[in-house]
Amino acid sequence: MTDGVVLELAGVRKRYGPVVAVDHIDLTLETGEFLTLLGPSGSGKTTTLMMVAGLQQPDAGSIRLSGVSVANLPPYRRDVGMVFQNYALFPHMTVRRNIAFPLEMRGTPAGEIPRLVDDALTLVRLPDHGERLPAQLSGGQQQRVALARAMVYRPALLLMDEPLGALDRKLREQLQLEIKRVHRERSISVLYVTHDQEEALTMSDRIAVFNKGRIEQIGTPEELYDRPATHFVASFIGDTNFLQGRVLGVADGLCDVETAAGRVAAMAPASVKAGAAVRVAVRPERIALAPMETADAGLDGMVIEQVFLGMSRKYVVRLVDGTEVVVSRPISDPPFAGPTVRISWSADKATAFDG
Secondary structure (H helix, E strand, C coil): CCCCEEEEEEEEEEEECCEEEEEEEEEEEECCCEEEEECCCCCCHHHHHHHHHCCCCCCEEEEEECCEECCCCCHHHCCEEEECCCCCCCCCCCHHHHHHHHHHHCCCCCCCHHHHHHHHHHHCCCCCCCCCCHHHCCHHHHHHHHHHHHHCCCCCEEEEECCCCCCCHHHHHHHHHHHHHHHHHHCCEEEEEECCHHHHHHHCCEEEEEECCEEEEEECHHHHHHCCCCHHHHHHCCCCEEEEEEEEEEECCEEEEEECCEEEEEECCCCCCCCCEEEEEECHHHCEEEECCCCCCCEEEEEEEEEECCCEEEEEEEECCCCEEEEEEECCCCCCCCCEEEEECCHHHEEEEEC
């Protein structure tokens, strides 16, 4: 990633009648960065992308591209490329003509266009598909053509709106790696929208988690997964267990929590005090599982279900109070023969949230 900011949003707001779709968003994207807007449907991420593209106008706030306000610029005057979920290729044009089209619209000298199109086709690994029509391509190939068309004129920023949403899982995973390769080779700045948490974790340098028009947290995939700032982030990204309890004490950034199933420890939010009601979040793969008679401390329970998942086994443990906790262990761990177990985790692998 090189120095500099390619995109800056400050106080951006958008309403549709009484509905606030985007509520005072502040966001920066570094040059060469892959930043994903992640959230459920209706959370404001696509509306944000459309305002950056110029397809929607903000009601308040500013949008700057490479340091210049784009408030009065139409979409075709903004130095951005865009890839949609539905490819949006011209069906009557060959692949070469589809990729050449934005160059022609921008007045690129005719003598340079064939070379630029060839470079784009090579980049997306379709050098021999230039004379085909879109209908003669698979869905994955069509999306590669759409990517080549968006990048052929080297825009300052590439916008991608759920580009892999229409593809099956295996192809989607293949194209995730392809897009990351293209991003790496060209050092292009990418603003990517998805509701797929796994896709966001796989592809992003940073992720902005949207909820109800606001950004709940921005950080690296590791930060969001291991240090979620809110209950929503913890529940939306990855699988998470939640245990309700009350804080017994706080020291050195950790808190002891009494739950109906026993005492546990977790990272403490700055605002938490002794006596406060909290929810402790812990990931299934952070939980250790041991026979009850061999474990020193933890929560006692009974395995009521176990599922083989190839690389791991998933256990459903019912604690003494009836709460069910999901535990994920590597396949290299031997399966448990008996039903009674004790679960535990390191305090720094769990997080307590107010409420």
